[in-house]
Amino acid sequence: MPTQETETQQADDQLITTDIQHAESTRREQPDQTVLEARDLDVFYGEDQALRSVDIEIPEHKVTAIIGPSGCGKSTFLRCINRMNDMIDVCRVQGELTFRSKNVYDEDVDPVALRRKIGQVFQKPNPFPKSIRDNVTYGLEVQGKSATDDDVERALRGAALWDEVKDQLDSSGLDLSGGQQQRLCIARAIAPDPEVILMDEPTSGLDPVAASKIEDLIDELVEDYTVVIVTHNMQQAARISDKTAVFLTGGNLVEFDDTASVFEDPEDDRVEDYITGKFG
Ligand SMILES: Nc1ncnc2c1ncn2[C@@H]1O[C@H](COP(=O)(O)OP(=O)(O)OP(=O)(O)O)[C@@H](O)[C@H]1O
Numbered sequence: 001m002p003t004q005e006t007e008t009q010q011a012d013d014q015l016i017t018t019d020i021q022h023a024e025s026t027r028r029e030q031p032d033q034t035v036l037e038a039r040d041l042d043v044f045y046g047e048d049q050a051l052r053s054v055d056i057e058i059p060e061h062k063v064t065a066i067i068g069p070s071g072c073g074k075s076t077f078l079r080c081i082n083r084m085n086d087m088i089d090v091c092r093v094q095g096e097l098t099f100r101s102k103n104v105y106d107e108d109v110d111p112v113a114l115r116r117k118i119g120q121v122f123q124k125p126n127p128f129p130k131s132i133r134d135n136v137t138y139g140l141e142v143q144g145k146s147a148t149d150d151d152v153e154r155a156l157r158g159a160a161l162w163d164e165v166k167d168q169l170d171s172s173g174l175d176l177s178g179g180q181q182q183r184l185c186i187a188r189a190i191a192p193d194p195e196v197i198l199m200d201e202p203t204s205g206l207d208p209v210a211a212s213k214i215e216d217l218i219d220e221l222v223e224d225y226t227v228v229i230v231t232h233n234m235q236q237a238a239r240i241s242d243k244t245a246v247f248l249t250g251g252n253l254v255e256f257d258d259t260a261s262v263f264e265d266p267e268d269d270r271v272e273d274y275i276t277g278k279f280g
Pocket residue numbers: 045050068069070071072073074075076077088090
């Protein structure tokens with residue numbers, strides 16, 4: 001049984017190096033551990049506060065849905081996790097956001113190494129104007145590693161796309177359908193073997209059939225990864241997530257619990273109003 005100290009040391013080592021490690025995964029043996037934790041997390045854009053004193057523990061190998069009305073800070077929270085907010089000059093983060101007990105805002109954390117462990121898929125499928133193969137290998141090559149054909153196949157299989165594209169790996173990723181493009185982006189995200197995948201409304205631009213395929217895929221991905229998904233679609237959150245976090249206007253996290261509890265028996269009246277469609 002690893003101690004908290006050794007786990008923290010391991011997380012430190014992983015985040016401050018860009019080495020790719022293909023060690024045998026031990027994740028499934030420890031299904032109930034907290035992988036991400038926010039403590040008293042505040043986020044500001046200039047003078048405006050977008051998140052207020054957020055406390056949350058996100059468990060590994062689960063799907064955690066982040067829901068709430070427009071502007072409540074869902075995307076801001078997601079971007080905090082892998083430090084995408086670093087790209088926004090006016091953004092300031094206070095408090096702690098830990099990944100395996102290591103504060104991702106510590107000075108010695110390399111954001112590129114962090115983003116290898118915590119990948120991201122965006123709302124609009126955004127493949128590069130390159131071949132399908134190059135889209136997948138990009139995630140590894142940006143780390144200074146060359147990718148093998150096996151790496152490409154593994155990632156495309158992991159994203160449930162291999163059978164559809166195995167004979168056209170040199171065709172442009174842009175020639176795929178919207179749903180296939182999104183699965184290609186998922187393949188690109190999993191190629192570096194991350195532990196966490198962040199998804200910001202990954203199905204909102206897709207037709208129902210393509211969206212349903214992504215939902216099925218998320219169900220498979222969680223065997224190997226931890227998934228945190230922002231969605232406006234409450235049915236989707238109820239269908240695919242194990243845990244649900246509800247943010248409300250002002251950037252407050254007002255409820256975080258098992259998805260069934262949040263949807264069937266919410267503790268906070270405002271959450272009940274939100275999920276029954278009274279506002280938002
Ligand atoms: N780059 C930015 N610069 C300044 N303010 C920002 C920036 N990004 C977000 N905000 C502000 O922070 C608050 C939270 O925005 P955020 O996009 O995180 O909310 P959201 O819940 O994801 O919204 P939506 O559901 O509409 O996507 C909003 O008031 C928004 O205007």
